Amino acid sequence: MGVRKAITGAEAAAEAMRQINPDVVVAYPITPQTPIVEQFAKYVADGIVDTEMVPVESEHSAMSATVGAEAAGARAMSATSSQGLALMWEIVAATPGLRLPIVMSLVNRALSAPINIHCDHSDVMGVTTVGWIQIFSENAQEVYENLLLAIRVAEDTRVQLPAMVNQDGFITSHAVEPVEIFDDALVRKFVGVRSLNRALLDVEHPKSIGPLVLPDYYFEFKRAQEEAMSKVFEVYREVGTELSAITGKQYPFFETYRVDDAEVVVVVLNSAAGTAKAAVDAMRVQGKKVGMLKPILFRPFPYSEVRDALRHVPVVGVLDRSMDFGACAPVYSEFRNALWKLDKRPAMQSYIYGLGGRDIMTTEIEAVFEELLSGKLDPEHQRYIGLRG
Amino acid sequence: MPTLQEIALKTSGADARIVSGHRMCSGCGIGSLIKTVLAASDKPVIVISATGCLEVVTTIYPFTAWNTPWMHLTFENAASVAAGVESAYKSLKRRGRIDSDVNILAVGGDGGTYDIGFQALSGALERQHKFMYLVYDNEGYMNTGNQRSGATPFGASTTTVPAGKVSSGKPQWRKNLVEIVAAHRIPYVGQAAVHNTLDLYKKAQKGFNADGPAVLAVLQPCATNWSFDAALTMQYSKLAVETNFWPLYEIENGVVHVNTKPSNRKPIEEFLKGQTRFRHLFKSGNEHVIVEMQKMIDDEWARLLKLEESGIQF
């Protein structure tokens, strides 16, 4: 039984970092991630943690220094959003190749242009291919628990890959919710200490990290990296079980809500999943059989588990909070991939919602359910929720 | 006082921090430069390389010439990666998880330092991380065949700003990195040249022992891309100093100290001739470029001496 605090998603991330007490934190402020950095900096200033915190001069340097620290042997963490992620993309792409288990908070914010500081998923969806473990959080409680989970999954010897824990900018990061913070000692024991067996600072065993690799070997390195990604599922399950003993919660790859007998299921990530659950309940009161699926582990993508969960569902609508211009939206694409193998595939509809922080209402999701129940699908075209025109 | 004998023993024995078998061009100035600097550390050295000549030629998987902990990430961040390593070192030491003492050396070429790596360097210096930044300055992006950098001298021909019918090469003077980094109020900045082993070694020692960040800028003539016979690398380094093209000086705790003052500086043509990148300057119609170059060098030298004399602190 933990202590309940009224805190924002950003503060919840900072709480997790406080308990983790990493060796090094390197971050550059960007709205709406800033409160994470500020809260943690306060912990440092008050001696609540003894982390070495480095206020770098850009996000590119933030991830570079985090990589340097992690390669040196430290447990190093960072946080960013949107343009910051875009700026550090070069290094974000390099980190999994070096097999460094950095854990970063990503507070989802729309990518420019136009510049917009509010929530959508265009930032994270632009970085799904490079090999970071990606976990999504519906609310502040999940942010907090996902960060603890992520440290252990990333640092597992079978994995050794970086992980990003996502939360919706402003909607989750800046909204106050009740969050149960578990006992410091229990959490510290769960999180443990990072092994120094790969540390560059081990001068007794000097090594060279990051050599040039020519066409004769590059492919093999990347295949080895993919193998590690494939191990994430089993490690995630094991670590989740261990964390359950502290929190009493479960850690599935995705959450299903009233899906068992659903005729229509809507798929949605992060905070809008909460809105979707309310819409599901409203529809159910009317006797309509609808449900919702909320992805949590997005990379690696649990194709076969998704297929099993949705194989009996006649209609699946996927709500994406980002676009892939000129192509199918990212979450929709993955679900189409997952359901392709079924002999009897659900009918599917892609929806775009919430770009640049545009709110999505329960009534709008209810309208989506009505549309999907009525069979008025247009699989060749994505639809837009709440768009004027 | 160090001797060439001591340095030789450190750079050529089993404990040498960089070894043979690397793919540097024959006669590359970096070889002598880096081994001398590494030998100057009395503690183990963690080396962080930016992408560039040194990184590529020393580590082509599965071969590495480094006999000391080394890492490379990308082109523009030797300084920020080093800042991360330094932070990890402080943290892990403070927590009692490691007990060895180390020096941290970030190394970049002029490309990874003056241009794409400038911001990371400035940030790391401003935050006063305890590390030394070594720039091996061959005045262009030489690993990829002589593209222009912010360190390319006025009048030099590069592939991206070549001399031609309507161009006499680079129209801008190069940046003064030493003064820029000194303005960050760091304890030590040194400018050295590869041929003067003792001067370079002593400056590297000072840099490693400085109570804060240090920067060491070393001229590295590039036989392949400046284009001259490989045997003349050290000769061009000497000429650079003797013509005042590359003064040997230091800025210690903000105070300028010029190490070598040629009594009769050689005319800049002595340095320029024989280098293909300056060959066009000797063609008729380009005389004014050399005149301008000579004036700039003389003015800069006079200014440097005045700065030293004034005792003004950076």
Add this chain to the structure above:
Amino acid sequence: MSERKTWQELELGVELPAATSLGYKTGGWRVLRPVWNASECIYCMICVNYCPDMAIPVTKSEEGVAGKGGRLFKGVIRLETNLDYCKGCGICAHECPTKCLSMIREEEAEQASCKL
């Protein structure tokens, strides 16, 4: 070139143990080779410190060796250039203050050794 590893055989990360380049003999690059006349050497260490390839080994000699003018040189002395790595750049010969080093073409050196 030894057998290349499969992806399963790779070590974790993109890392190498120290100094593996010693297995790559750059001596094959040479067109010119240095010839060292030890009897004219003053053991100044200029060539050793300049060599970009660390190809001139040194050792410590208590008894000393005879060099230029028959003088005995004690302490740190150079040995024969390591031809496994010497690329024949010629810096050593060009910078030697006593000119006890000279560069000859590889073919001449090979022919000379054939004659033995």
